[in-house]
Amino acid sequence: MSFDASNFRPHHFLWEFADGVATVTLNRPERKNPLTFESYAELRDTFRSLARAKDVKVVVIRGEGGNFCSGGDVHEIIGPLTRMDDAGLLEFTTMTGDLVKAIRACPQPIIAAVEGVCAGAGAILAMASDIRFASPSAKAAFLFTRVGLSGADMGACAILPRIIGHGRAAELLFTGRSISADEGVAWGFWNRVVEDVLAEASALALELARGPTFAHAMTKRQLDGEWHVSIDEAITMEAEAQAICMKTKDFHRAYEAFANKRKPEFQGN
Known part of the structure; x- marks a missing residue:
């Protein structure tokens, strides 16, 4: 619900x-x-x-x-x-x-x-x-x-x-x-x-x-999740997290906005 x-x-x-x-x-x-x-x-x-x-x-x-x-x-x-x-x-x-x-x-x-x-x-x-x-x-x-x-x-x-x-x-x-x-x-x-x-x-x-809220949530999750792991593990975790963010529509919106020299309008997905 x-x-x-x-x-x-x-x-x-x-x-x-x-x-x-x-x-x-x-x-x-x-x-x-x-x-x-x-x-x-x-x-x-x-x-x-x-x-x-x-x-x-x-x-x-x-x-x-x-x-x-x-x-x-x-x-x-x-x-x-x-x-x-x-x-x-x-x-x-x-x-x-x-x-x-x-x-x-x-x-x-x-x-x-x-x-x-x-x-x-x-x-x-x-x-x-x-x-x-x-x-x-x-x-x-x-x-x-x-x-x-x-x-x-x-x-x-x-x-x-x-x-x-x-x-x-x-x-x-x-x-x-x-x-x-x-x-x-x-x-x-x-x-x-x-x-x-x-x-x-x-x-x-x-x-x-107004920012990429899915990406903000991922940042918050990683800030906490990486407290108790080694640097190597943290880098692996961040690689996986960033790859997930790269599949979002916000990432594509940002690229299209940059290519067209305008500010991106993020929608959180």
Whole structure:
């Protein structure tokens, strides 16, 4: 069954869709947009469904009210977790990890547009995105040790070192300290720091949405798939992936446009 992006109405966050770009807005600004059991699950299910959403080319994720996400809600998640049995705890941690798996597995590029607080699970959402833009006010923190937990949460020990390096990731995951926008861009966590982060993210999203979306999905798949293989294996994988892309109509459209000295109009097939 296909995913109807135009008529999708989530319960626990806002959804906008236009021109091939879906915008997910975390919308509890009075609490700096924390996540709940229900919003975790709905986000997971949404990103899983995007594999069937042919009309969605790119996704932007942001927070309402000048902040991105303050992590798991202290009263609605942290408190109940202290009273759960072993099975309940593992069910919860598996679900939160499945959200990251869904973000990484969905074929669309994901752009995080981050302002203000980006902490705990919020920092994980940004980390799991393909591209991260920050406003000057953005502060990211992997806060898990501050509440007596390990930094090994939702894939952080695997993904964060690949973005900023092992030593820097270890410092953030051991201490739980915040990194500013300037430090984050210097470390490579943020792609850019800009004044109007949503405008910048939306502009890039529209640019990508007009591009060869089948090829973008292949790029995303290979970026993840080549983490755990040798260089030789990666080169073989890329040869196979590129050969598949060369059979697409978009590849032929691009050649015809180049030959006729005009800009290609990609259609994603």
